Amino acid sequence: MTLIRPLAYVIRDAGAIIVFVIVWQLVTVVFSVPAFLVPAPSAIAEALVANVGRVGAALGQTGAEAALGFVGGNLLGLALALIFARSRALERVGLPVAIALRSVPLIAIAPLLTIILGFGPTTIIVMAVLISFFPALVGGASGLRAPSAEALDLMRVLDAPERVRYARLRIPAALPFVFAAFKVTAPASVLAAMVAEWTAANSGLGYLIIDAGEQYRFPLMWAGIVTATMLAVAAFIAASVVERRVISWPVESA
Amino acid sequence: MRRRSVIETAVALVALVVVWEVVARLVGARFPVVPPPSEIAAATARSAYPIWLNLRLTLIEASIGLVAGSALGLLLAAAFVVWPRAEASLYNLVVTIHSIPLVAVAPILLIWFGVGITAPTIVAALACFFPMVVSATRGFRAASQSSLDLMRVLDAPSAQSFLRVRLPASLPFLIAALKIAAPAAVLGATVGEWLGTAGIGYLLFSSMANFQVALLWATMLIAASVAAIGYLAFAGVEHVLVDWHAHGSEA
Numbered sequence: 001m002t003l004i005r006p007l008a009y010v011i012r013d014a015g016a017i018i019v020f021v022i023v024w025q026l027v028t029v030v031f032s033v034p035a036f037l038v039p040a041p042s043a044i045a046e047a048l049v050a051n052v053g054r055v056g057a058a059l060g061q062t063g064a065e066a067a068l069g070f071v072g073g074n075l076l077g078l079a080l081a082l083i084f085a086r087s088r089a090l091e092r093v094g095l096p097v098a099i100a101l102r103s104v105p106l107i108a109i110a111p112l113l114t115i116i117l118g119f120g121p122t123t124i125i126v127m128a129v130l131i132s133f134f135p136a137l138v139g140g141a142s143g144l145r146a147p148s149a150e151a152l153d154l155m156r157v158l159d160a161p162e163r164v165r166y167a168r169l170r171i172p173a174a175l176p177f178v179f180a181a182f183k184v185t186a187p188a189s190v191l192a193a194m195v196a197e198w199t200a201a202n203s204g205l206g207y208l209i210i211d212a213g214e215q216y217r218f219p220l221m222w223a224g225i226v227t228a229t230m231l232a233v234a235a236f237i238a239a240s241v242v243e244r245r246v247i248s249w250p251v252e253s254a
Numbered sequence: 255m256r257r258r259s260v261i262e263t264a265v266a267l268v269a270l271v272v273v274w275e276v277v278a279r280l281v282g283a284r285f286p287v288v289p290p291p292s293e294i295a296a297a298t299a300r301s302a303y304p305i306w307l308n309l310r311l312t313l314i315e316a317s318i319g320l321v322a323g324s325a326l327g328l329l330l331a332a333a334f335v336v337w338p339r340a341e342a343s344l345y346n347l348v349v350t351i352h353s354i355p356l357v358a359v360a361p362i363l364l365i366w367f368g369v370g371i372t373a374p375t376i377v378a379a380l381a382c383f384f385p386m387v388v389s390a391t392r393g394f395r396a397a398s399q400s401s402l403d404l405m406r407v408l409d410a411p412s413a414q415s416f417l418r419v420r421l422p423a424s425l426p427f428l429i430a431a432l433k434i435a436a437p438a439a440v441l442g443a444t445v446g447e448w449l450g451t452a453g454i455g456y457l458l459f460s461s462m463a464n465f466q467v468a469l470l471w472a473t474m475l476i477a478a479s480v481a482a483i484g485y486l487a488f489a490g491v492e493h494v495l496v497d498w499h500a501h502g503s504e505a
């Protein structure tokens with residue numbers, strides 16, 4: 001019973017995508033749109049099949065870099081959020097800085113990171129770490145503070161040890177905030193890795209797109225773009241699915 | 255309370271700059287990629303005019319992108335609220351478009367529009383569009399049901415109930431979206447310029463390629479400051495607005 005509704009949504013969304021691709025194909029063929037504007041989906045698919053090895057390798061590389069950065073950035077961010085929750089003084093100085101940095105265009109520092117860390121995967125992974133770090137820190141710190149004063153008082157009255165207060169109250173309260181951050185940073189890590197590949201690599205999806213464009217291989221360029229988009233969407237969906245698995249209680253969305 | 259935290263942050267910043275200067279001077283020879291702040295300041299002063307020319311271009315692109323992207327997002331959100339059926343069919347499309355990485359869009363736009371102001375402006379608009387759609391849709395829905403019912407009982411035209419009830423209720427959400435969109439516009443414009451021939455994004459890329467380390471740092475700090483100013487400006491508006499909201503409504 002519970003499966004039917006999501007299944008219906010999946011079918012509807014898949015249907016919308018298929019219709020979209022068919023219309024795209026028809027428009028490009030009927031109006032003979034030049035490939036440099038928008039190649040036909042069939043041409044993109046052809047380029048994808050012809051270069052499956054190269055696109056696959058690029059996908060694997062970008063996916064691995066983004067995933068490493070995502071995991072590293074979140075571990076660091078959440079660890080620091082726990083420290084902030086213990087020390088009000090640290091939080092008062094650190095949290096405004098973190099909130100400000102969360103909204104600063106970190107991607108703009110890719111050239112700087114490239115000069116500091118050099119040409120190679122380190123720069124790319126660090127870029128993805130930075131993108132994930134600040135939202136995790138801000139989300140974690142605000143989430144750990146989210147329990148109501150009454151709930152915290154109850155824990156105190158019951159003389160619950162610190163460990164229990166965290167396990168039963170603060171961490172469950174923080175989870176919705178943390179997952180909200182995950183849903184933003186999972187696709188953002190892909191974006192960050194791709195930007196860093198412009199400056200610090202000659203492989204990966206970000207580089208593939210630029211390189212194919214510069215060689216006027218537009219179907220290949222679009223094959224890279226479609227692959228990158230699917231990677232980002234998959235990252236978002238994965239975060240949402242895990243969220244639904246983990247948070248089984250009703251949450252008031254902020 | 256607020257003033258105190260501002261002072262603390264300022265002190266922390268000054269301390270950071272001083273420590274950075276000292277450390278960079280001590281180990282400078284081994285880490286030429288992290289110049290002391292004084293050198294970055296000198297590079298800024300030396301290249302002030304070219305930096306300003308590039309910055310001006312980026313500011314123009316980011317501003318147009320912010321206004322256009324937010325306006326489009328607002329219109330679409332209004333359409334979603336007025337015609338809920340539009341939301342059912344378009345929302346997933348909006349999410350899909352949003353998940354196309356901006357970095358992947360930039361090269362396409364560059365091919366379509368050529369080198370110039372158009373491509374970065376569109377990237378900036380795209381970066382602002384999505385936060386505005388999501389936030390504004392939520393904001394228009396945040397209007398209290400009793401106020402909406404009252405408008406219906408009074409037989410107010412739906413345009414009026416939109417302007418008088420939904421729009422004011424959504425203001426905090428719109429400001430929150432602008433707080434995200436303003437720095438995002440700067441980022442979008444910068445990424446759009448990356449492959450171009452002018453603007454802060456170009457300056458970042460070219461100073462990296464030419465190993466002009468101090469200029470690269472200067473450009474990066476300026477880009478970050480501009481984005482931060484955009485954020486803080488709307489955070490200030492939000493602060494004023496929340497005060498007004500807290501005093502103005504008894505509900």
